[in-house]
Amino acid sequence: MKGIRCLATAGFAVLxxxxxxxxxxxxxxxxxxxxxxxxxxxxxxGLAVSHRLAEAAARGEAAGAVAAERHAALLPQIAGQxxxxxxxxxxEFGILLPNNQIKIIYPDVPDNYRARLDLxxxxxxxxxxxxxxxxxxxxxxxxxxxxxxARADLRLEITRAYWALVTAAxxxxxxxxxxxxxxxxxxxxxxxxxAGLVPPNDVLSVEAQxxxxxxxxxxxxATRDVAEAELGRLIGAEPGTAIQPASPLxxxxxxxxxxxxxxxxxxxxxxxxxxxxxxxxxxxxxxxAAAAGRKPTIAVGGGLDYARPNPRIxxxxxxxxxxxxxxxxxxxxxxxGGRTRAEVxxxxxxxxxxxxxxxxxxxxxAVEVRQRLSELESSRAAIDxxxxxxxxxxxxxxxxxxxxxxxxxTSTDRLDAHVARLQADLDRTQAxxxxxxxxxxxxxxxxx
Numbered sequence: 001m002k003g004i005r006c007l008a009t010a011g012f013a014v015l016x017x018x019x020x021x022x023x024x025x026x027x028x029x030x031x032x033x034x035x036x037x038x039x040x041x042x043x044x045x046g047l048a049v050s051h052r053l054a055e056a057a058a059r060g061e062a063a064g065a066v067a068a069e070r071h072a073a074l075l076p077q078i079a080g081q082x083x084x085x086x087x088x089x090x091x092e093f094g095i096l097l098p099n100n101q102i103k104i105i106y107p108d109v110p111d112n113y114r115a116r117l118d119l120x121x122x123x124x125x126x127x128x129x130x131x132x133x134x135x136x137x138x139x140x141x142x143x144x145x146x147x148x149x150a151r152a153d154l155r156l157e158i159t160r161a162y163w164a165l166v167t168a169a170x171x172x173x174x175x176x177x178x179x180x181x182x183x184x185x186x187x188x189x190x191x192x193x194x195a196g197l198v199p200p201n202d203v204l205s206v207e208a209q210x211x212x213x214x215x216x217x218x219x220x221x222a223t224r225d226v227a228e229a230e231l232g233r234l235i236g237a238e239p240g241t242a243i244q245p246a247s248p249l250x251x252x253x254x255x256x257x258x259x260x261x262x263x264x265x266x267x268x269x270x271x272x273x274x275x276x277x278x279x280x281x282x283x284x285x286x287x288x289a290a291a292a293g294r295k296p297t298i299a300v301g302g303g304l305d306y307a308r309p310n311p312r313i314x315x316x317x318x319x320x321x322x323x324x325x326x327x328x329x330x331x332x333x334x335x336x337g338g339r340t341r342a343e344v345x346x347x348x349x350x351x352x353x354x355x356x357x358x359x360x361x362x363x364x365x366a367v368e369v370r371q372r373l374s375e376l377e378s379s380r381a382a383i384d385x386x387x388x389x390x391x392x393x394x395x396x397x398x399x400x401x402x403x404x405x406x407x408x409x410t411s412t413d414r415l416d417a418h419v420a421r422l423q424a425d426l427d428r429t430q431a432x433x434x435x436x437x438x439x440x441x442x443x444x445x446x447x448x
């Protein structure tokens with residue numbers, strides 16, 4: 001019994017290292033839950049998690065900090081100063097008093113300590129600092145318009161990705177339905193071959209068409225996966241998350257607004273237009289600030305000194321003494337080598353460049369609005385044409401099916417009718433998606 005116990009103990013000791021080093025399979029990570037979103041919900045999520053908008057917001061905060069910095073230059077500047085200086089030893093200097101005592105006027109004090117509370121205040125700068133502050137605040141406001149423009153761009157990008165996913169999903173549905181139809185048709189043709197009603201080459205033709213439809217189905221699924229990944233990236237979804245669009249793919253509502261009214265609306269609402277106006281104004285302010293460099297500036301200063309020894313008190317002595325000072329300083333640059341003239345020329349050129357850029361934007365904006373409106377109108381016409389095509393293809397497919405069942409039409413005719421109906425469905429899906437995207441592009445051009 002004792003030997004059996006020892007044998008079991010030895011066997012357990014041998015198996016223990018193997019059990020310790022055994023690799024147990026880890027549970028597979030669960031796939032993210034599917035997400036069902038409308039277009040508005042996708043846009044809301046995308047705007048909330050966008051790194052692009054966070055960067056634009058940070059740039060706006062930096063512009064606001066620059067404006068605060070410019071404003072601080074107008075305020076009094078108070079600074080505390082302290083220092084220590086070690087000097088070499090010198091011979092003391094004194095005078096003999098009538099009572100035969102020596103009065104030391106300049107003692108040997110090698111250790112010098114100094115503390116000062118200093119004040120500087122530019123009370124007149126010929127408007128230079130004020131102009132720089134106004135320019136900085138205008139730039140900060142323009143940064144806010146840049147953020148609004150980035151939001152509009154992201155909204156359009158999410159809309160494009162959303163309708164691309166809807167189109168891809170509809171294409172998958174149509175192609176899969178076509179695969180089912182061709183498979184059913186292949187079964188019918190094979191039955192007819194067994195009955196001796198069709199030649200073998202008809203079966204081969206249908207089999208080739210079935211293979212092609214399966215290939216189209218694989219391509220459609222791959223396109224949908226890519227569109228789903230792109231939309232997931234924009235809305236901050238985890239990789240591999242299945243996204244189910246909830247907004248229907250229907251035609252946009254018709255609008256009847258004059259083109260001149262749309263262009264005027266775009267100029268009022270486009271954030272880029274407002275940003276360019278502000279930057280042109282900021283350039284004019286910088287021009288005024290550069291021109292102020294020719295004029296004199298006035299500043300006041302003062303301070304309180306507490307030093308040992310205090311060089312302002314005579315005679316000098318190794319003791320802590322305090323003193324104060326106040327001053328008014330005028331600075332007038334009579335000759336600066338042409339620096340101010342060059343700064344004014346630079347600011348003038350930048351202001352002119354900003355004005356020309358604004359004029360160019362207005363011209364391009366009018367063309368863009370006309371282009372987007374034309375695209376929307378042509379997309380609506382394409383929807384009507386594609387709808388008629390679907391109706392005609394469905395009727396043709398029904399007629400060819402009846403003729404095939406009656407033995408009048410061939411299997412090739414029926415297969416061609418199926419392909420024509422598939423193409424008509426795909427054309428309508430693409431026309432609807434293009435119309436919704438054209439509507440979003442027009443809204444972006446109008447600044448909505």
